[in-house]
Amino acid sequence: MEIIYKIKIGGVSVKNNRFKEYLFITIGVFLVATSVVFFFQPNNIAAGGTTGIAIIINSFFPSLSVGLLMLIMEVFLYTIAFIVIGNKFGAKTIYSGCTLAAIIWILEKLDLMGGKAVTNDLLLASLFGVFISAIGMGIVFNQNASTGGTDILAKIINKFFHIEIGKALLIVDFLVTLFAAASFGVEKGMYALLCVVINGFTIDAVIEGLNMSKQIMIISKKNKVISEFIIQKLERGCTIFHGKGVYSDESTYILYTVLSRKEFIKLKQHIKEVDSKAFITVSDAHEVLGEGFKDIIEEA
Template sequence: MRSYSSVRWLLVIVGAIFAAVAIELFLLPNNIIDGGIIGISLILNRITSINFGLLVFLLNIPFLYIGYKHLGKSFFVYSLLGIIGLAATEAILHQFHFAPITDTPLLATIFGGLLLGIGVGIVIRNGGAMDGTEILSLLITKRLPFTVGECVLVFNIFVFAWAVFVFGIENAMYSVLTYYVAAKAIDTVVEGLDSTKAVMIVSSHYDELTNILTQRLGKGVTRLKGQGGYEGDEKDVLYVVVKRMEIMQLKKAIYAVDKHAFFTIINAHESRGSTFKRKDDH
C-alpha cells in the first residue's frame, strides 16, 4: 500500500485554509474572483447563492477523475484533500459570518490574490491541485498544438468575460489583477524565493576559469564539448549554477580571467544535488 507523508497532508490542509481565508474574507465580500474553477465557482455562488465550497468540490470532481487516470493515485489523493480542505474551511468561515478583512477593492485584490496564491502554491508543491483547468489543459496539449499556459489563458478569458456581466467591468478588472497576483505567488511558492541561474561560458581559458570558479567561488563546474557554427572549431563550454546574489561575483571572476569570454545567464527554476564548497565553509 502506498504511504503518504503526514507532513505533506498537513501542508496541503494549511494551503487549503490559506486559500479559503483569501476567498471568504477578501474576494467574496468585494465581488472579486480568480480564474479557473475557483473563478467559475465564485460566479455561480453570486448567481445561485449555492455555497462556494460545495460548488468548487462538485465542479472539480470530473477533473479529479481525469487526474487519477492520467497523473496517478498520489496526485488524486492530495488534490482531493486540498479541495475538501478548501470547501470545508470556507463553509466554516461562512457559517460564523466573519467580517471581511477589508472593503477596499484594491487591497482585497492584492492581499487576497497573494494569500490565495500562497495557498494554492503550497498544495501544488506538495503534489496536489485545487483547480481542474490545468489538468484538462495537460490533456488538450497532447492532441492540439497548444501549451498548457495558452489553454489556461483561453479558458480564463471566457471566465473573466463572464465576470463582466455578473460583477461589472471594474470588478472584472480587479479580478484579472487578482489572477496575476495569485499566479506570481504560486510561482514563488512552487519554485522558491532564492532563484538560481544557469551560466554557460565559452572561453579559451577554461582551465583558469574552472580553477577560479571551483576554488574561489566554491562552485561545481561541468565542462561540455561544443563546436563553433561558423569555423567548425572545437570549443569547451563551462556550465555552472549560481544563486541570484552571486551573479556579480561570477561576472567579476570571468572578466578577471578573460575579458573577451562569451557567457549567457539563464533562469533555472530549480537546482538540486551536490556542489563544491569553499574551504573556509567547513
Template sequence: ILLIVGYKFLEKKTIVYTMITIIATSIFLHVTEGWGLHLHEELIGMVFAGVLLGVGIGMILRVGGTTAGSAIIARILNKFLNWKVSHALLIVDLLVVLASYFIIGIEKLLFTIVMLYITTKVIDFVIEGFDAKKAVTVISNNKNEVADQINEQLDRGVTILNGRGNYTKESKEILYVVINKQELIKLKKLIKKIDDEAFVIVHDVRDVIGKGFLSA
C-alpha cells in the same frame, strides 16, 4: 476533461484528493454565498485575496491534491518537466487571464496578475515553510580545517569533490555541504575566520531528504 487527463497521468491519490476538494469547495461556496467584504481600496482586497488563495491552494498541493483545472496541468508539468508546481500554476493561470483581457479590461487584468504573483509566493511558503535549505560550495586552501569545524560546530556532514582550476590547471578538493538557512551566517563567519580568501557559493535547495533533514 482535465480530471480524466489527470487520472491518466497522475497518481490515483491525487485525483481522490482533487474530488474531495471539488466537493468541499462547492459546499463552502454554497454556505458562504452571502458573505462578503465591501472595501474602498481594491488594492487591499487584491493582496489579501492572493494571500488567502495561496494558503488554501498551498495546503491542498502540500498533501498531494489539486484544486482541479489549471492545478492539474501544473501537476502534470511538474511530473514530466520537473517544473515547480507553483510556477507552473502561475504560468497556466496567466495564460487564462491574458486571454480574458477583452472581457475584464486592462485594470482588472493587471490587478489579477499581481494577485496571482502573491498567490504563487504564498504557495511556496506553505509548501516549503520557514526552514529553507542552502547548499554551500567552498573552495579553500584550508579545506581540512574548514570541514572539521563544520562537523564540530554545525554538526553537518561535508562531501569532498575533486575539481581542477582551468586557469591554474591545479587539482583542488571542493567542499559541499547542505545546511539550514539559519546556519548560513554562522557558516560564513566560520569560513572567514579560517580562510578569508575562500571562494564560497551559496545555492537555494528545494528538497533535502536524508540524515539530519526530512525522511523519504
C-alpha cells in the same frame, strides 16, 4: 579538479516526509480558502479557476455556497478526467482540491465576518487576496500538488484541441474573468484579470523563495572538523575536491556542500570558531533535487 571523496547522510523517514507534505498542503489550501472567503467572494472578484466560477454561480444562486459548488465541480471534473484522459492525477492533487472546497464551505458556515469582507476597497481586496492566495498556492505547488480545478480543464482542452496546457490554463482563467465582467461589471472583471496576472508572478516568487538554498565552497586547513560538523550536527552531505593554489603553488582541499539558509548561519558560526582564516564562497541555488532535499521523481 579531481573529486577525492563524497560523504553522504542516511535517508529520511518516508512516512514523516509524507505527513509533512500533507501538512503543508493543508496549510496552503487553508490560506487559499481564507483569501476566497474574506477577500474575493464578498467583493465579487472572480479571479479565475473553479473558485471564480463558483463565486459567479453563487451570485445568482446564493443558497448554493461557494464551497459546495467547488466540491461539486471538483467531483464532476475528476470523474470526467478519469473517463477522458485516464488516471493522471495524483492523490495529493485530489486531496488538495477537495480539502480546499471543504475548508471554504466550513469557513462560510462559521461566518466569522458576518458575510462581510475584510475590506470593501476593491484594490486592497485584490492585492491582499491575491497575495495570500499566491502564498498558499505556492506552498501547495512546492509539494508537487495542485488545487485541481482549472488544471483538469486545461488537460481536457489539451486532449481534444491540442493546445499547450499553459495556454489552456490562461484561456480558462481569461474566460472566467470575462464571465465575471458580464456578471459583476467591467470594473470588477478588470480587477479579476489583474488578480490572475499578479497571482502567476507571485506564485513563482513564492516557490523560488521556498526552494532557495545556499551552495557553499570552503577552503580551510580544518576541513575534517568542518565536514564532521556538517554531517553530525547539520545532518547534511558534503564533497571534498582536490585543488591547487595558483599563487602559493600548494595543494589544497575544497569542501562543497548545499544547505538551507538557517543551516548556513550555523555553519558560518562554527567555521569562525575553528578557522577564522578559512576562505568561503556562497551562492544561491534556486532549486536542489536529490537526497536530503526534494526527490527527483515525486508522485503528483
